Amino acid sequence: MAASSTNFYDLYRHGSLGLSLTDALDELIGDERIDPQLAMKVLTQFDRIIAETLQEKVKARLTFKGSLDTYRFCDEVWTFLIRNVTFKLDNGGQMIQADKVKIVSCSSKRTDEK
Amino acid sequence: MSNASVGPVYDSIIQDVISAVRVDFEESGVDDGVLEDLKKRWQMKLSQLNVAQFPWDPKPEPQQSTPAPAAAQPAPAPVPNYNQAVSAQAAPPPLSLPNSHAQNPNGVAVKQEPGLVKAEPGIKQEPGSGSAGSAPIHPAYNPAAAARGTAAQRAAQALENQYGQRAAASINAIHNGMASQINPPPQAQQGQRPGQAPQHLSPQQQYRQGVVMQQRMQPQVPNAGAPNGLPAAQVDGPSDVVDHGLLQDADGSGPAGMNRHEIDNHLHALIAARAKQMEGGGLMLPLEQATSQRSLPAKKRMAAATAQFDGPDDDIKDEDLDEDAINSDLDDPDEDQEEDEDEDETMGHMMLCMYDKVQRVKNKWKCVLKDGVLTVNGKEYVFHKATGEYEW
Numbered sequence: 001m002a003a004s005s006t007n008f009y010d011l012y013r014h015g016s017l018g019l020s021l022t023d024a025l026d027e028l029i030g031d032e033r034i035d036p037q038l039a040m041k042v043l044t045q046f047d048r049i050i051a052e053t054l055q056e057k058v059k060a061r062l063t064f065k066g067s068l069d070t071y072r073f074c075d076e077v078w079t080f081l082i083r084n085v086t087f088k089l090d091n092g093g094q095m096i097q098a099d100k101v102k103i104v105s106c107s108s109k110r111t112d113e114k
Numbered sequence: 115m116s117n118a119s120v121g122p123v124y125d126s127i128i129q130d131v132i133s134a135v136r137v138d139f140e141e142s143g144v145d146d147g148v149l150e151d152l153k154k155r156w157q158m159k160l161s162q163l164n165v166a167q168f169p170w171d172p173k174p175e176p177q178q179s180t181p182a183p184a185a186a187q188p189a190p191a192p193v194p195n196y197n198q199a200v201s202a203q204a205a206p207p208p209l210s211l212p213n214s215h216a217q218n219p220n221g222v223a224v225k226q227e228p229g230l231v232k233a234e235p236g237i238k239q240e241p242g243s244g245s246a247g248s249a250p251i252h253p254a255y256n257p258a259a260a261a262r263g264t265a266a267q268r269a270a271q272a273l274e275n276q277y278g279q280r281a282a283a284s285i286n287a288i289h290n291g292m293a294s295q296i297n298p299p300p301q302a303q304q305g306q307r308p309g310q311a312p313q314h315l316s317p318q319q320q321y322r323q324g325v326v327m328q329q330r331m332q333p334q335v336p337n338a339g340a341p342n343g344l345p346a347a348q349v350d351g352p353s354d355v356v357d358h359g360l361l362q363d364a365d366g367s368g369p370a371g372m373n374r375h376e377i378d379n380h381l382h383a384l385i386a387a388r389a390k391q392m393e394g395g396g397l398m399l400p401l402e403q404a405t406s407q408r409s410l411p412a413k414k415r416m417a418a419a420t421a422q423f424d425g426p427d428d429d430i431k432d433e434d435l436d437e438d439a440i441n442s443d444l445d446d447p448d449e450d451q452e453e454d455e456d457e458d459e460t461m462g463h464m465m466l467c468m469y470d471k472v473q474r475v476k477n478k479w480k481c482v483l484k485d486g487v488l489t490v491n492g493k494e495y496v497f498h499k500a501t502g503e504y505e506w
Contacts, residue, residue, distance in 0.1 A: 015466050015487045016494055017124055020159035021131075024152055033151075038135075038142045042152075045134040046127075053127045054485040058498045060119060062488075068479055068506040078469055078481070082504055087490065098490045101463040103502075105483055108468035 008047040009106045011077075012054075021046055061090040069100065078105040120166035120494050128156060165494035463490045467500065477506045 025039040066085035080103040087096040132153045139149050157170050467486025483500040
C-alpha cells in the first residue's frame with residue numbers, strides 16, 4: 001500500500017483542487033491541529049484518488065488546436081505552451097478559446113506499469 | 115464534457131480523500147472534528163476559486179469556529195512571551211522572602227490567562243485582513259487589564275492580612291515593595307513605592323517590568339511607564355526591536371522567547387545568507403555538491419512553509435536559487451526570463467494531465483492526453499481523453 005501510493009504523480013496538486021487542499025492543510029498545520037506528516041499523508045492519498053477518479057469516473061473527451069509556442073520534455077514530463085488555443089468539447093460542440101494554455105503532462109505509462 | 119461535471123467529480127474526490135485519510139487521522143490521534151474541518155475548509159476554498167458549481171455550494175455552510183487566520187496570529191503572541199519573561203524574572207527575588215510571596219507570581223500568571231483566552235476569540239473573528247494586526251490589540255489587552263486588576267486586588271488583600279500578622283513595619287514595607295513589583299499594581303501603589311523597587315530589582319529588571327506594563331496597560335494609563343522614563347504605552351503592539359534585545363539577554367531563553375515574527379526574520383536572514391554564499395562559491399563546487407546544495411533551499415522552503423503561517427517566504431526569489439543551479443552554456447538567460455513571464459501569465463490557463471502519445475512530424479505535433487484537468491478562462495473542465503494538434 002505504501003509502495004503503491006507513492007507511484008502516483010503529484011502534478012494534480014497544482015490544480016485548483018490540490019491547491020485548495022494544500023491551503024486548508026497549511027492552515028491546520030499553522031493552528032497546530034495536525035502535524036506536517038499527516039498533511040503529507042493526506043496529499044499522498046489525494047494524488048492517488050484524483051488519478052483514479054479521473055481515470056474511472058470521467059468519460060468526457062475534448063480536442064484542441066493551436067500553435068505551439070514552447071515545448072519541453074524533461075524527466076518524462078511534457079510541458080507545452082500553446083497559443084491561440086481552441087478547445088472543442090465532444091458533446092454539444094461547445095468551443096472554448098484561450099490566448100495561451102500551459103499543458104503539463106506526465107507519462108501515463110508509469111502508473112499503468114505498477 | 116462540460117463544466118457541470120466538474121462539481122460531482124470533485125465532490126467525489128473530496129469524499130474519497132477524506133474517508134481514505136480518516137484512518138491516518140485516527141492513528142495520529144487527531145480528532146475527527148479536525149478532519150471535518152479540513153473538508154469544510156477544502157470545499158470553501160474551492161468554492162472561492164469559483165471554477166465550477168459545486169454540490170455543496172447551494173446549501174449554507176455551517177460556520178465552524180475558524181481559528182485565527184495566519185496573519186492575525188502574531189499579534190497576541192508577544193503577551194505570553196512577556197508573561198514567561200516576567201515570571202522568570204520575578205521568581206528569583208522572592209527566594210529570600212516568605213513563601214506566601216513566592217506564590218504571587220504564579221497567581222499573576224494564572225490570573226492573566228482568562229484574559230488571554232478571552233482575547234483569542236476576539237481575534238478569531240477577524241477576517242484575516244491586513245488590519246487584523248493592529249485592530250485586535252484593544253480587545254486583547256482590555257480583558258488582560260481587567261484580570262490583572264482583580265489579581266492586584268487579591269494581592270492587596272493578602273498583603274493587608276499579612277500586615278495584621280506581622281509586626282515589623284520595615285519587613286512589611288519590603289514585602290509591599292516586592293509585591294508591587296511582582297504584581298503589576300494599581301498606579302497609586304507604585305507611586306507610593308518608587309524608591310523601594312531598585313533595592314530588589316536591578317534597573318534592567320525594572321525596565322523590563324516597565325515595558326511589560328506598558329504593553330498590558332491601556333494607553334490611558336501612561337504613568338505605568340513614566341517612572342522608568344519610557345515612552346507611553348504603545349497601541350500598535352510591542353516594539354519588535356526592543357523585544358529582541360530584551361529577550362536575548364533576559365535569561366538566555368533565546369529562540370523560545372522570540373516571537374514568530376523574529377523567527378521568520380531570522381530564518382529569512384539565514385536563507386538569504388546561504389543564497390548569497392552560493393552565488394560566489396557555487397561555480398567552484400563539484401557537480402554532486404552543487405546539485406545537492408541546489409535542492410537544499412527547496413527543502414528549507416518546505417520546512418519554513420510548515421513552520422511559518424503566512425506561507426513560504428516570498429522574498430526568496432526563484433532567480434536567486436537559479437543562480438545556484440548548474441548553468442549550462444546552452445542556457446539563454448533572456449529566454450529563461452521570457453519563459454518565466456509566459457508561465458506567470460498562463461497560471462490561470464493550465465492543463466494538468468497524463469500523456470499517452472506525443473508525436474511530431476516536422477513542425478506538426480499531435481498528442482493524445484488523458485485524465486486531465488483543464489483550467490481555462492476561470493472555469494475548470496475534466497476530461498478522460500483529449501487529442502491536440504498544433505504547429506510549432
